[in-house]
Amino acid sequence: MVSKKYAKNIVSESIAPPMNKESMNEYKKMMEDQKKAGNSVEVNMLYTIQDSIVKGSFHMGASWVMNLKGTKPVQMELANTHDCDEVLGFAGSDPDNPRELGAEVELWLEDEKYIINKSCFVFIPKGMKHCPMLIRKVDKPFFGFGAMPVSNYGRPWEGKYKEASYEGKKGSPALKYAKYIVTEKPAMPQLSPDAKRMFEDQKKAGNSIEFIQFAKIQDSIVKGSFGMGASWLMNLKGTRSVQVEMAHTHDCDEILGFAGSDPYNPRELNGEIELWLEDEKHTINKSCLVFIPRGMKHCPMLIKKIDKPILNFGATIDSNYERPWEEKYNQ
Structure with a gap:
């Protein structure tokens, strides 16, 4: 291999x-x-x-x-x-x-x-x-x-x-x-037209994901803070993987975190995620942290399987983070 x-x-x-x-x-x-x-x-x-x-x-x-x-x-x-x-x-x-x-x-x-x-x-x-x-x-x-x-x-x-x-x-x-x-529930982010189309097109084809963003912090919420967020990926509907991110880079370091929801078997993700780092496809099926250095092209990210809810969290060393997607969504 x-x-x-x-x-x-x-x-x-x-x-x-x-x-x-x-x-x-x-x-x-x-x-x-x-x-x-x-x-x-x-x-x-x-x-x-x-x-x-x-x-x-x-x-x-x-x-x-x-x-x-x-x-x-x-x-x-x-x-x-x-x-x-x-x-x-x-x-x-x-x-x-x-x-x-x-x-x-x-x-x-x-x-x-x-x-x-x-x-x-x-x-x-x-x-x-x-x-x-x-x-x-x-x-x-x-x-x-x-x-x-x-x-x-x-x-x-x-x-x-x-x-x-x-x-x-x-x-x-x-x-x-x-x-x-x-502790307050964060406001849902404003999606770009292309991001909206990405989710809508997949939903029309019968494929969707339920997720709950339950925590977020950044400078616009607490003055001086860098960015962190956390969501539960709840379930997957349909017959195909659901793409949730498009390829992008940004000018700050980032860490993505994935954790299975069973604390008695914490290493098992109980799901499967496809994450691209530059031109490499990585399949994530264990709880893990992923370091994405400044300037690295990463994603698309696709949710391929959810057997049990997955905790997805991350941090960017930036005061306020927005998705700087660099490509158009192609179904």
């Missing part, structure tokens, strides 16, 4: 990025101390991508948070700041109720405490102190993911873990940073 040049841009393995020794030791102590007290969280890291894994890529990672054991919230992160922006994403595992997280997460932004119980994006601007983050309740597994426009990321924690150091602490009542948390 001839190897494909851009296969290296697709990451489906669970590769843990390096963490500095001090942060690693503090993380281990934090988790071990809580486990000894009878409180723990089961987390399945799905995948990570960054420059050390795929040359040139910015950072993105994702995990499934499966369950919570014990009588107290479990702290997962210590307070930290970093010298680049960050967007965190939280998505529930029930595509029929995409706005519901099915869990409760406590997240601190500076001195303000927020309780997250809806699927959402959180923008954390450069220099903002954020966390601790605690898992307070898990009724159903949820998907946690995030991106940073930096080559390689290691947790730069500030301070030491102290058991129950934040339990019961009240946040500032001002909630100055509530604007950084986006």
Whole structure:
């Protein structure tokens, strides 16, 4: 079999990025101390991508948070700041109720405490102190993911873990940073005439896809944020694949994410997607991240099979992203 040049841009393995020794030791102590007290969280890291894994890529990672054991919230992160922006994403595992997280997460932004119980994006601007983050309740597994426009990321924690150091602490009542948390359903994008024709022609031929865009963030929504979005690909109708994107390039890097909706078999996409990178056709049937460097022609993208709903998300290091399709749709 001839190897494909851009296969290296697709990451489906669970590769843990390096963490500095001090942060690693503090993380281990934090988790071990809580486990000894009878409180723990089961987390399945799905995948990570960054420059050390795929040359040139910015950072993105994702995990499934499966369950919570014990009588107290479990702290997962210590307070930290970093010298680049960050967007965190939280998505529930029930595509029929995409706005519901099915869990409760406590997240601190500076001195303000927020309780997250809806699927959402959180923008954390450069220099903002954020966390601790605690898992307070898990009724159903949820998907946690995030991106940073930096080559390689290691947790730069500030301070030491102290058991129950934040339990019961009240946040500032001002909630100055509530604007950084986006839970509202995004407006549907305005489709170009050619995009409308693409979907209409396929529907007339009896082929269509149901999808639900449930989260979006960018500069026009939260000032200063780069772009991220998330949708559920629900089902496919008809006898043929459905094309959802036309070939294009853009002047910023992009990462596309695909995740199966079964958190107990997280590597299985339970579907099949055809994605073109330059002149190479790639068939995606595993949960994965795809790095698309600036200037790379990518797509068309076709949905070939959906056995179970698929979580489709992505990030572009650009303040506001629009599809710059470069070709006409030909049925």
